[in-house]
């Protein structure tokens with residue numbers, strides 16, 4: 001594969017036009033959209049309007065006149081088709097970590113006679129930490145941390161919940177959501193899927209896979225901006241009985257009745273806790289416009305092709321890097337991961353050359369492939385830089401070893 005071949009692929013790529021919807025900075029090949037998505041062009045104007053008109057001029061009236069109060073449900077409904085959910089099954093609110101807490105605790109309340117949550121080691125830290133915090137609050141709760149190959153065997157009738165991240169944040173390995181949900185249901189357990197690396201990256205069908213609960217991130221493949229609200233999903237069949245442990249006023253059936261006693265709101269409204277983050281939520285709302293009319297099957301096909309290209313070029317041109325992700329596109333999310341003991345310095349050397357990926361301890365170089373704004377020639381150029389850095393050992397420069405607060 002030559003650079004010309006890649007340019008030819010870009011020329012016939014049906015998604016190539018979507019790049020114009022994003023502010024991709026000149027001179028940058030951005031392979032970190034799995035950590036913070038690129039700014040969609042629709043966002044700055046929307047934010048300016050929200051700040052100047054809705055906040056600055058109309059002030060508190062905007063809760064009604066600009067529909068601020070409806071944003072969590074409206075944004076949730078926009079996310080729903082990307083994850084195979086009905087519009088009234090998704091709400092945008094809080095962070096992924098907080099939503100994990102609400103849904104895991106809510107799942108335990110739906111299975112009061114069970115005392116086990118099954119999850120896997122090496123998951124994103126919050127997913128494990130939140131369960132550890134929950135265990136402190138719930139004496140007798142067992143967090144059964146089980147390697148991926150043994151998950152099905154760990155499910156028995158003591159299990160209330162199976163919590164997994166569909167696409168592993170480091171290795172990009174993909175779980176079979178339908179098969180594992182079916183296994184969990186066989187023993188009467190519920191499932192909670194973290195879609196942080198799935199939503200906006202690959203087709204997800206929560207309904208067809210029988211998922212009970214899900215959470216996901218607004219600032220990765222959904223491009224909602226730093227600290228964007230996350231989303232929560234509760235299947236319709238559980239909404240009537242689901243109880244959030246964070247019983248804030250916004251989740252009340254009538255927030256403006258100012259009653260002393262909590263009464264959960266209808267449907268997903270009960271997942272809300274406090275006042276919506278209007279600025280961030282407006283940015284996410286505008287950002288989601290890039291998915292209008294998009295065929296996620298097409299996004300997936302391009303994502304797998306970009307990943308295959310990346311891995312083939314690395315194998316042909318870069319010594320010393322071993323794949324840490326599945327080689328088969330169908331088993332991989334929308335990222336590739338490589339392993340090297342000096343991974344941190346190599347990533348810094350790449351960033352210095354305008355190729356932005358990231359490093360995940362202890363030795364993973366991670367490259368997100370976002371088909372809406374990354375093309376085949378971008379991948380070729382990125383690996384070209386990587387090959388030069390490996391061949392010249394440019395990563396040995398001492399400045400590349402300095403570790404910043406955020407990696």
Ligand SMILES: *Cc1c(COP(=O)(O)O)cnc(C)c1O
Nearest residue numbers: 095096097124126165169194196
């Ligand atoms: C990014 C990510 C989160 C992020 O949680 P925040 O509360 O937004 O910091 C949680 N889980 C997974 C699997 C993630 O990839």
